[in-house]
Every structure is written in C-alpha cells, then in structure tokens.
Amino acid sequence: xxxxxxxxxxxxxxxxxxxxxxxxxxxxxxxxxxxxxxxxxxxxxxxxxxxxxxxxxxxxxxxxxxxxxxxxxxxxxxxxxxxxxxxxxxxxxxxxxxxxxxxxxxxxxxxxxxxxxxxxxxxxxxxxxxxxxxxxxxxxxxxxxxxxxxxxxxxxxxxxxxxxxxxxxxxxxxxxxxxxxxxxxxxxxxxxxx
Numbered sequence: 751x752x753x754x755x756x757x758x759x760x761x762x763x764x765x766x767x768x769x770x771x772x773x774x775x776x777x778x779x780x781x782x783x784x785x786x787x788x789x790x791x792x793x794x795x796x797x798x799x800x801x802x803x804x805x806x807x808x809x810x811x812x813x814x815x816x817x818x819x820x821x822x823x824x825x826x827x828x829x830x831x832x833x834x835x836x837x838x839x840x841x842x843x844x845x846x847x848x849x850x851x852x853x854x855x856x857x858x859x860x861x862x863x864x865x866x867x868x869x870x871x872x873x874x875x876x877x878x879x880x881x882x883x884x885x886x887x888x889x890x891x892x893x894x895x896x897x898x899x900x901x902x903x904x905x906x907x908x909x910x911x912x913x914x915x916x917x918x919x920x921x922x923x924x925x926x927x928x929x930x931x932x933x934x935x936x937x938x939x940x941x942x943x944x
Contacts, residue, residue: 753934754912755878755902756800756833756858764912765938767796769833771821774804777813780820789824796942798825799833800858806837815846822850831941833858840866847873854941859906860892867892871900876937878902881910884918893922898933 754764801821831854836843855875877896883889903915920927
C-alpha cells in the first residue's frame, strides 16, 4: 500500500493522514472562535494542517503569522503533529517552529533548495514531495539529499496518481518503487504511532 501523505483526493488503497487547520490563504478572516473550533474538534484528526505561511500572496503577513502561531499552540496543547504550507517564507517558518516541540512536522509539497531540505532534516522534520518537485532542478536536488527516514510523497490537489509520483522519485533516486513504499510506510507508522 502506498503512502500519499497529503492529498485532496483520497483514494482507497492509499494511506494518508487526516488533518484539520486553517490555511494561510484564509488568515485575514480568522476569529478567535475559529481557533477554538479547531481545538474542540482536532482530537479526531491525526494532525493540524495544512498551516503555515505563504508570502507569494497578498494576504497580510502579520495575520498569517498570528494564525500560524495560534494553530501551533493548539498542536502543542493537543500533542499533535503539523502539516506545513510554506511558500517563500522558509526562514520565518523555521524560526517560528523552533519555539515549539511537536510530535512531528511535515513540510508538504516541498519545493525548496537542498540546503533548506538539509536544515529541515537536521531538526527531524519530514519533507513530502509531489508533482511540482519534478519541474524544478533545485527541488529534485532537495529530494536527493533528504534522508529516507524523513521522506514522504503526495498528490496534494493534483489529479495525478500517487504511483506516478513514486515512479518519478524512483528514477531520480535510483531506488526501486517497492523500496520507496517500504520506507514511506515505515515513516507513516512512526508518525501515526506517536
């Protein structure tokens, strides 16, 4: 069974985690009640997410930061891991995350540099790679340096099959698909058994 750690199109036969959170795109309309609602219902989910910062948008950065911190507080309080959305905000996200001790952190749809991948891995953060990875030489290099014990794959919001992502990763890494499946299943077991 293949792990598809972050998808908007759940399919039977795939392993994924359930998440609850407010995306940074919605940061400007968030109220205190919204955060309380997450805290009340989040116990039914595997993680808080996708949360984070996206500085490629016109959404107020301060509102995004406040929302991100509020949701990290919920995650810490409930002892939940987080799924991170991070676009053009890596330094800020890493800075903020350094203040929280969480069961796990997954950077979903990672398209950063190899240096950023190594920095995240040094903290024990998982990196998930999807279809956008293979459009960027920098992200392909990031995939190559990511330790196997911190690796996931995903389809996110695309309609591409997870098999295609595993196939592309297999070609890039020179690792057979069954071995990649084994690695991501071990990683999945690790985070879901915390």
